[in-house]
Amino acid sequence: MSQAGSESARETARDRKPRFWQVAKRCCQIAASVDVAFFFIFHYLGSPILAWVNVVSITMYAVAYWALGRKLNVLAVGLIWAEVILHAAIGISMIGWDAGFHYYLMLFIPALFVSMPLKHSVPAFTVLWGYYVGLYLMTWFFEPLQPIASEALLALNLFNLTVVFSMFAYLSFFYLRNVSSAHRKLQQMATTDPLTRLFNRRHMTYLAKKELARFERSGHPVSFIVLDIDHFKTINDQYGHEAGDFVLQEVARVIQEQLRAQDLVARWGGEEFLAILPDTTIDEASVGAERIRKGLLGNQWTTPGGDVLELTVSAGVSEYRPDDDLNAAINRADRALYRGKEGGRNRVELEAAEDGA
Numbered sequence: 001m002s003q004a005g006s007e008s009a010r011e012t013a014r015d016r017k018p019r020f021w022q023v024a025k026r027c028c029q030i031a032a033s034v035d036v037a038f039f040f041i042f043h044y045l046g047s048p049i050l051a052w053v054n055v056v057s058i059t060m061y062a063v064a065y066w067a068l069g070r071k072l073n074v075l076a077v078g079l080i081w082a083e084v085i086l087h088a089a090i091g092i093s094m095i096g097w098d099a100g101f102h103y104y105l106m107l108f109i110p111a112l113f114v115s116m117p118l119k120h121s122v123p124a125f126t127v128l129w130g131y132y133v134g135l136y137l138m139t140w141f142f143e144p145l146q147p148i149a150s151e152a153l154l155a156l157n158l159f160n161l162t163v164v165f166s167m168f169a170y171l172s173f174f175y176l177r178n179v180s181s182a183h184r185k186l187q188q189m190a191t192t193d194p195l196t197r198l199f200n201r202r203h204m205t206y207l208a209k210k211e212l213a214r215f216e217r218s219g220h221p222v223s224f225i226v227l228d229i230d231h232f233k234t235i236n237d238q239y240g241h242e243a244g245d246f247v248l249q250e251v252a253r254v255i256q257e258q259l260r261a262q263d264l265v266a267r268w269g270g271e272e273f274l275a276i277l278p279d280t281t282i283d284e285a286s287v288g289a290e291r292i293r294k295g296l297l298g299n300q301w302t303t304p305g306g307d308v309l310e311l312t313v314s315a316g317v318s319e320y321r322p323d324d325d326l327n328a329a330i331n332r333a334d335r336a337l338y339r340g341k342e343g344g345r346n347r348v349e350l351e352a353a354e355d356g357a
């Protein structure tokens with residue numbers, strides 16, 4: 001791999017799952033606070049060695065937090081792993097399994113699957129399992145080095161259990177939020193046109209079919225407007241593609257502004273838009289199309305490059321008929337649109353009554 005290639009691969013790995021690293025930072029804060037509590041608890045219980053172990057832990061979390069802020073994620077993860085693994089081993093060998101320090105190791109199970117690719121997380125999971133079992137077996141053969149009173153042991157166990165339960169709840173909440181937001185993004189990508197934020201053609205076809213099924217049941221009128229920007233190629237050629245994109249966005253905005261909230265609007269093709277107007281007759285739809293045409297005509301658009309331009313649109317309007325189908329209704333609006341283009345553009349044309357499918 002070239003140097004630039006490996007740099008960018010490293011960059012991608014670092015920037016992957018930014019929310020996960022945010023949560024890792026929050027976990028460092030929580031863990032360091034818990035270790036501050038442990039410092040006092042162990043002093044109180046008369047275990048100064050364990051109290052000072054927590055000072056080392058707090059320092060490790062502080063460095064890990066600092067490293068996460070600088071995207072030194074490998075260093076941060078290494079420190080967090082080392083802290084939990086060593087802390088569990090020291091806590092268990094000093095006070096025993098019943099202190100509950102082993103619970104913290106389980107927090108790594110979801111964390112390692114979320115943070116690593118599967119080829120790394122499976123071996124890491126196996127090592128973690130081996131370590132956990134190894135610690136447990138150790139307590140069968142060796143007595144704790146510095147046992148504490150059984151009430152204190154119980155209190156410590158409950159404290160550790162509560163912290164780990166809370167952290168599991170926090171991680172689950174993070175996971176749920178992440179999955180829901182990814183789902184929302186995917187859904188948006190699948191249904192909308194990225195430039196204009198209108199529905200894309202595929203989703204509009206799906207919505208149109210649903211709307212027409214409603215028409216079949218209720219018999220309420222449904223109308224279609226196909227709208228096309230006049231001489232759009234000239235705008236692109238004269239002012240550049242960026243100005244063309246700007247015009248498409250503005251036209252999309254004006255169409256939405258001039259129609260009702262229940263009307264469906266999509267980018268149907270390059271510079272062509274389709275609106276489906278439920279509960280609307282062809283005459284009412286033509287009034288809506290006129291409003292859009294006039295709304296656009298009255299404006300002087302200043303492009304991001306500072307060019308002032310005027311633009312016009314042509315539109316064709318049709319109404320769904322009994323025993324019609326979607327394509328036929330849109331084709332009739334399309335033919336009306338092209339009559340408008342041939343007739344000089346900047347106009348709204350209705351489908352011809354004799355126009356079949």
Ligand SMILES: Nc1nc2c(ncn2[C@@H]2O[C@H](COP(=O)(O)OP(=O)(O)OP(=O)(O)O)[C@@H](O)[C@H]2O)c(=O)[nH]1
Pocket residue numbers: 195228229230231232233234236240241242243244245248269270271341345
């Ligand atoms: N900027 C930009 N241009 C696009 C996009 N999609 C399609 N186009 C352009 O839209 C233009 C459509 O041109 P034509 O089909 O000739 O239509 P026109 O110039 O509007 O002419 P009439 O429709 O006859 O008035 C082409 O130049 C396409 O490159 C887009 O997403 N952005």
